[in-house]
Amino acid sequence: MPLKTFLDYLRFERRFSPHTIVAYQKDITQFSDFLMKQYDNNSLTIVSHQQVRSWIIYLLDLGLTSASINRKLASLKAIYRFYLKRGLIKTNPMTKVIGPKNSKRLAVYIHQDELENLFEKVKFSEDYEGKRDRLILEVLYQTGMRRAELLELKVEDVSVKRNEIRVLGKRMKERIIPVNVALIKQIQTFLVDRNHYLTEIIDKDYLILTKRGKKVYPKLIYNVVKKYLTSVSTVEQKGPHTLRHSFATHLSENGADLNAIKTMLGHNNLAATQIYTNNTIQRLKEVYTQSHPKAKSK
Secondary structure, three states: OOOHHHHOOOOOOOOOHHHHHHHHHHHHHHHHHHHHHHHHOOOOOOHHHHHHHHHHHHHHOOOHHHHHHHHHHHHHHHHHHHHHHHOOOOOOOOHHHHOOOOOOOOOOOOOHHHHHHHHOOOOOOOHHHHHHHHHHHHHHHHOOOOOOHHHEEHHEEEOOOOOOEEEEEEHOOOEEEEOOHHHHHHHHHHHHHEEEEEEEOOOOOOOOOOOOOOEOOOOHHHHHHHHHHOOOOOOOOOOHHHHHHHHHHHHHHHOOHHHHHHHHHHOOOOOHOOOOHHHHHHHHHHHHHOOOOOOOOO
16 A cells, blocks of 8 residues: 555545644655665565664664654554554554653743843844744744744634634644734734735735745745844754744743643643743742852852
């Protein structure tokens, strides 16, 4: 059975997002290439758990993190459950496979004062791209949405009357994020400016467009975020997900209920959201160490 059949199953029956489907396809193709190169095996239906384990070792040798490897293993688990259900294999090779243990790392985020500097002191150009870039940063930080979600955000998803933005997340799961009046007005002004600056608007349904009037692409969003975060912060990771982490961490720091943060982020379970309370605790420790007269006593 070709890989396309499995991907169609994800697309039409499981209703996975296009971004997730591309990730699954990439992971499974990489494993298939490994099988061919190492074992001269061109069939995904004839695979042992030892071969999967050897792929894990190969990925570790390449320097991939445990989180990245476990994500790839999740793709294999999905396709082999699919094969077993369709009767293409008798035993699932993934049942004897255990992924590497994920290390508990704090989410990287930008401090509140640094983001205040970004929006209050950094100068954005007055042309279309400057206005668009600022809106990209504002929307990502004020909603915590993922880059893939921003790419798919449409004009009709912004509710002016209710001060809300509708987001279509992973597995086509819809959520509503409340925003302030200032952001809604900024979006309205941007749409007027968009019509003024762009000579042609091709993908008019989408909120964020290139200067040629087309739907933006992932690399553009990443480059914009990295460019401006570099001007205010020294953190190593400066991509769109860092703004998502910042959104959640700042909510937690300011006393937001964890379940509310979970809902706004679109997490399926609370465990994924609890990392941001760890950020808050770590920040409290830093403040204590720096400020309390007894903190450095031995």
